[in-house]
Amino acid sequence: MALILHAGKQNKNGYKALIAAEYVGVKVELAENFEMGVSNKTPEFLKMNPIGKVPVLETPEGPIFESNTIARYVTRLNADSSLFGSSLIEYGHIEQWIDFAATEIDANLARWLYPRLGYGVFLPPAEEAGIAAFKRSLGALNTHLASNTYLVGHAVTLADIIMTCNLYFGFSRGMTKSFTSEFPHVERYFWTMVNQPKFSKILGEVKQADVVPSPPSAKKPSQPKEAAKGKPKDEPKKETKKEAVKPKVEAVEEEEEAPKPKPKNPLDLLPPSKMVLDDWKRLYSNTKTNFREVAIKGFWDMYDPEGYSLWFCDYKYNDENTVSFVTLNKVGGFLQRMDLARKYAFGKMLVIGSEAPYKVKGLWLFRGPEIPQFIMDECYDMELYDWTKVDISDEAQKERVSQMIEDAEPFEGEGLLDAKCFK
Numbered sequence: 001m002a003l004i005l006h007a008g009k010q011n012k013n014g015y016k017a018l019i020a021a022e023y024v025g026v027k028v029e030l031a032e033n034f035e036m037g038v039s040n041k042t043p044e045f046l047k048m049n050p051i052g053k054v055p056v057l058e059t060p061e062g063p064i065f066e067s068n069t070i071a072r073y074v075t076r077l078n079a080d081s082s083l084f085g086s087s088l089i090e091y092g093h094i095e096q097w098i099d100f101a102a103t104e105i106d107a108n109l110a111r112w113l114y115p116r117l118g119y120g121v122f123l124p125p126a127e128e129a130g131i132a133a134f135k136r137s138l139g140a141l142n143t144h145l146a147s148n149t150y151l152v153g154h155a156v157t158l159a160d161i162i163m164t165c166n167l168y169f170g171f172s173r174g175m176t177k178s179f180t181s182e183f184p185h186v187e188r189y190f191w192t193m194v195n196q197p198k199f200s201k202i203l204g205e206v207k208q209a210d211v212v213p214s215p216p217s218a219k220k221p222s223q224p225k226e227a228a229k230g231k232p233k234d235e236p237k238k239e240t241k242k243e244a245v246k247p248k249v250e251a252v253e254e255e256e257e258a259p260k261p262k263p264k265n266p267l268d269l270l271p272p273s274k275m276v277l278d279d280w281k282r283l284y285s286n287t288k289t290n291f292r293e294v295a296i297k298g299f300w301d302m303y304d305p306e307g308y309s310l311w312f313c314d315y316k317y318n319d320e321n322t323v324s325f326v327t328l329n330k331v332g333g334f335l336q337r338m339d340l341a342r343k344y345a346f347g348k349m350l351v352i353g354s355e356a357p358y359k360v361k362g363l364w365l366f367r368g369p370e371i372p373q374f375i376m377d378e379c380y381d382m383e384l385y386d387w388t389k390v391d392i393s394d395e396a397q398k399e400r401v402s403q404m405i406e407d408a409e410p411f412e413g414e415g416l417l418d419a420k421c422f423k
């Protein structure tokens with residue numbers, strides 16, 4: 001029989017138990033027709049949680065409140081689960097990161113974003129202090145993740161579930177790309193986690209916020225209505241707004257300017273090239289036999305070194321590629337995020353090796369003589385790779401290009417786990 005979780009469908013605190021349940025194979029279902037602000041005010045609910053907050057889990061032996069505790073309880077329902085690690089010290093580290101996620105990440109995120117979302121009084125100096133504390137925590141997390149794929153050990157634990165749910169609130173509500181790019185390992189970790197099948201089953205498609213929400217005082221008259229529309233049903237009711245002062249935090253204000261008309265992509269202004277990217281992509285896709293003679297030869301016949309450039313990329317953190325599907329997901333995510341470059345790029349990504357750690361190497365063709373700046377700016381994966389421009393006067397480098405395009409195996413003496421194409 002399923003355990004019933006009282007929470008709305010978009011409650012990141014509820015997600016913790018739902019994701020843990022996926023990992024441990026326990027059935028947890030959301031209470032039917034739960035309505036935030038209504039269901040959690042009833043006498044029956046207040047008997048389960050006297051403070052009236054969600055989530056609450058109903059168990060055969062009575063209710064439990066506090067989302068991290070609920071997630072721990074659900075995890076313990078399966079004694080064989082590895083979500084609590086495999087030794088006492090791993091367990092200690094898991095609890096350490098759970099507390100860190102609650103007190104350093106979630107609490108500081110709330111200091112920054114809750115007042116902006118209308119759930120607290122907006123005071124610029126308090127916000128500045130909140131952002132500084134949050135950046136300090138993220139910096140420490142980033143350093144840890146520079147040499148660790150997961151928070152603890154070599155697999156997902158409850159610490160990753162709780163940390164990711166807390167970061168999920170930040171990434172989706174106010175941590176824009178320009179904010180998170182200072183913490184590339186946190187970015188990589190977050191996108192890797194939310195793309196794990198058991199996470200994405202609960203979280204769905206995750207989209208990073210484009211803007212930091214304006215504080216109540218900075219909103220134009222029509223904006224509060226808009227904001228109310230986008231507000232998740234689960235969040236606490238807005239407090240009465242006090243008069244707020246204009247914020248001084250530059251990092252946040254940067255995001256608030258009115259959107260400017262989109263300028264033409266500078267790559268469209270380059271002198272025309274004799275190479276037509278779509279022709280090459282068609283040739284690549286349609287060549288089924290004699291690939292070397294037809295597609296590779298065709299590529300070099302078409303290639304225009306004036307209008308395009310070729311680049312090798314090498315993943316900087318191959319030591320972290322210890323789990324095949326996580327490595328493949330990472331590369332898959334990179335190619336998805338390159339969608340913005342489809343008009344201007346072609347790429348091959350090879351996942352190399354028959355056992356972990358896998359090496360990830362790639363070849364990219366970009367319009368123009370350099371890697372386009374907008375790709376560097378918009379796609380955070382770019383900085384996770386070392387980039388080397390191909391010197392086509394060097395026959396060995398040309399041959400390497402050809403081998404990468406045709407998925408030659410063995411590649412540099414090793415088998416391929418996978419080869420993915422961006423076209």
Ligand SMILES: N[C@@H](CCC(=O)N[C@@H](CS)C(=O)NCC(=O)O)C(=O)O
Pocket residue numbers: 011012013052053054055065066067068234235236237
């Ligand atoms: N520490 C609690 C926080 C729960 C919490 O703040 N829940 C919010 C929704 S995400 C709530 O119920 N707010 C209603 C209220 O403040 O009355 C947990 O992790 O479960």
